[in-house]
Amino acid sequence: MKPPTFDYVRPASVAEAIDALAAHPDSKVLAGGQSLIPMMNMRLARPTALVDIGRLDELAGIEANGSLRVGATARQSTVLENEQVGRRWPLITAALVHVGHPATRARGTFGGSIAHGEPASELPAVMLACDARFLLRGGSGEREVAADDFFVGHYTTVLADDELLVQVEVPDPAGSAWGFGEIVRRHGDYALAGAAVRLAVDGDGTVEEARVALFGVSGRPIRATAAEEHLLGTRLGDERAAAEAGRAALSGTEVTDDSFVSATYRHDAAAAVVERALLEAALRRRGTN
Amino acid sequence: MTLESTATDPAATSAASSATTPQQPRPARYVGRPVQRVEDPRLLSGQGRYIDDVALPGMLHAAFVRSPHAHARIVGIDATEALAVEGVVAVYTGKDLDWLAPMVSAGPMREGVLAQSRSPLAVEVARHVGDPVAVVLARSPYLAEDGRDLVDVEWEPLTPVLDPFAALHPDSPLVDEALGTNNISHLEQSAGDVDTAFAEADHVTRIRFHSGRSTAAPIECRGVVAEYEDRAGGRFNVYSSTQMPHLLRMLIAPVLGVSQGQLSVKAPDVGGAFGLKCTVFPEDIVVPAVARMSGRPVKWIEDRWEDLAAGVHSKDMHCSMEIAATADGTMTAFRGHFVTDSGAYSSIPFTPLVDSQVAGVYLSSCYGVQNVAYSIDNPLTNKCQIGAVRGVGWVPGQLAREVAIDQLARSLGKDPVELRLQNMIGPEVYTTPFGQTYDGGSYAAALEKARDAVDYPAFRQRQAQARADGRYLGVGFSPFVEPTGWGTASAAAGGLPNGFFDTASVTVEPDGSVTVTTGLHSHGQGHETTLAQVTADELGVAMDSVRIVFGDTDSSVFGMGTYASRSAVLGFGSIQESAVQVRDRLVRLAAAMLEADDADIELVDGVAAVKGVPGKTVPLQQIALFGYFGGPARPEDVQRDGLTATSGYNPGETYANGCAAAVVEVDVRTGLVSIEQLAAVEDCGVVLNPIIVKGQVAGALANGIGVALLEDLAYEDNGEFVSGSLMHYLYPSTTEVPDLTLHSIETPSAVSVGGVKGVGEAGTISAPAAIVNAVMDALSPFGIVIEKTPMTPEYIRGLVRAAEAAATGPARS
């Protein structure tokens, strides 16, 4: 439970951080440390140096003009408490309540949760459901990547070694219906299966666009495209359509089968959470309209 | 949390206790009152001093090299690279420790249990993942781990023995060749005529149940700091996060080759133990041994992986349980077979029989069944050792019996509460078929109270309605008897024929302050409060003048430590025996000072007064000063012995009882169980302090929720251990424990001093069976039979899926 030796660098700017990453081969970005430090203590990660971006104010902002822009090191708790986010991007707020615990959210960063690439994390799937875009900056400049293209596999993303996730941009979901659900054995644990859904509906409640994102079921957060197709043209809240979408959610997916939870269970659990998230989306909409 | 308390009829109470307890009624100024815990300000403000706070000059830090294999031969150990690390000072292997005597399990005088001998570092064969094989000493814990990673062990993997039933097979590979068998104990015991009862039964219910593998996982892991001093022929100071300083000293001194006088054990504040820290571990030997060899103090602080992989595991038991009954529901016989998946080593001192045997020997519990039989097997397997953890084998025993009783109720179409009441013993002193003598209890009353707490008839209506809506609610009950206050008599009644010896010393200092020393140990229980309450009442002094000293074999009188819900009973008894003597001297001193008759002196709140003579008083401070230095005017025994007395106490058998009731909802789509209500009725005799009793009951219930739903130490089919962090070994947090409904009943013990009984394990014993029964009740429309804990969502969902498939499968179409 004690990490091996490493160097520690605290850059004063994003540019310095990128230089430091390039200067130290096998270094790692340190943000909130809520995933990285435990991995180092267990000697599962052995970076030679940590580049601590945790105190870079330029990365900590939250802006909500039209779209939502969250700096990578904004703390999860700060985003959770943000009143604008709660009102206009309630799916994010609803999901954040399930990300760890008050203590871990006070340090854990919004960007860290995404960059970490843990397949059972809530935020990555929420980013898929929200059609978010990520701003990355590294030695070879700046680029923008859609959430759909960002996650590669277990703890791997398209981030290069000397690249930082700088900002997350989430479009205004105005008018769309949303639902969120997860199966956990204890509140605040990583999910055995979870779903974040967002649906655009027309005036009489017909689904025009569906984004169904799943976490905890595969090597990375995924879009349940078969379920999404099922939903198009159905009426929001149609129980049969929701059940069908649930059943279809994992078709064509390579489902995680590990020592703790079987693929069979994840199939059943994913079907249930997707169906329930869809019905919840309809209920909520009826409640607010 | 609601707490409601009922005392049994006080007239009946005092009659019951005075019939067997000779002492005068006490002026109960503190006992029974919700006195705030006096240790809390210190502990909650960060002033606790735990094992990791111990720092000795020149101290080195230890890291253990442990087996990654379930079973492997150690071909060679090469420490060259580790020793090359700057700051690594030494590496020792099992061979370097050949000067130690072996650690031998099985208490003295224990028949029917094979004694197993082990070296604290494995020399030839490692027997489970986490088994220590070498130790690295370095200037810092970081460097010690760097060195550990570089110790090169050449392994030759051997076939692991993982299935306890396969381990019992004569052809099985052996976990420990020296024993010639894997089964370290097969015992059978029977009372009445069990075979006839089964032959003549109208109905027989049979179940199998596998109680899962869990452990204590205290917030503070274990730790040992040791130094060796070259004085007086050499002596060890061993700081250890232990529950039993004197017993630890007694058990490790011979292995280290010194007398008990040459070894002191000091337990600082202990951050949770739950029974885990009443085992003697290899590290308790290795750390002092290498302190001696290196000539430097050595510190080892266990990490969470070590705690989970190589501490003690508990409750992994395969049970089969049979009940014979007549058509009207009278249970006529119980028969159980309990196989403990014992792990690689027989734990010291309690052995895995602390699970298997106690499941059997208390099988009749609160039921009047007269024909009872059990057998136990204890196969060694290549897993972590099984040892004592809160609730021990009572938990699987309770699960097996109470799940079977619900099954019987379903088969007979009877109500599970009524069936239990029909078969329950009365409240009076009762001797079980296996010879335990209960000291009176509220067996039926506790069940009735639990039933009322969940509003049973209304619940059944609600349940029917919910089912119509496709929701599955269930209720389960689990009345229990908890053997407490372990001393010689109760241990013998439980099958452990070892002697126990406990003392307390009470001293009134020259200024009237009071110092009590005890061989018990507090690691959360609040002894600094409860034992001070008892002392203050017994002496007639103010509680804040009393200090309770424990935890150091150099400053505390001998005692066996704290575990097995023993300290309320042992503490009260031993303190009272001592305090009575001191009080008697104080009264005679006061009488002399006030020129009154001994019989007329009243000692209250630290002031002696003469009955009926207002204003004629003398404060304790003056009495004490007079007692120490008052010359020939003092009674002779006071001139000789002063104001201190030490007494032992070895109580008769005490048994707490109570009942848990759980209301759950099962989500059949996901297999998740949510506990809507958990009610518990506790009868631990005379309550010393309701705040502390409530804390014990609540904590134990939470533990029981963990056993029922969450906690599982899992091994893969190749013996790999996969539950080595708190991400995978799940215990309940506040979000998994519902608001508890707590009730209490007070049936004073007919035998113990003060009428007290223990309370430490109740909820852990009762809650799991209540929750399992509730889940099975919820799923009764599916005809589902639950056969194991923890009831993971995957397990429950799997059962529902199978039931649904059977219902819609080809057989029906």
Ligand SMILES: Cc1cc2nc3c(=O)[nH]c(=O)nc-3n(C[C@H](O)[C@H](O)[C@H](O)COP(=O)(O)OP(=O)(O)OC[C@H]3O[C@@H](n4cnc5c(N)ncnc54)[C@H](O)[C@@H]3O)c2cc1C
């Ligand atoms: C007890 C506990 C429970 C938890 N439960 C959950 C849960 O239920 N759901 C959940 O989603 N998470 C959970 N977490 C993880 C937590 O949310 C972490 O905060 C999060 O995963 C990582 O964020 P961080 O800021 O702490 O990143 P760090 O731990 O500092 O870094 C994590 C990884 O991301 C990289 N990284 C971080 N920021 C950047 C960046 N801006 N650019 C490039 N790379 C970067 C780091 O190099 C590292 O590889 C839990 C953690 C704990 C300790």
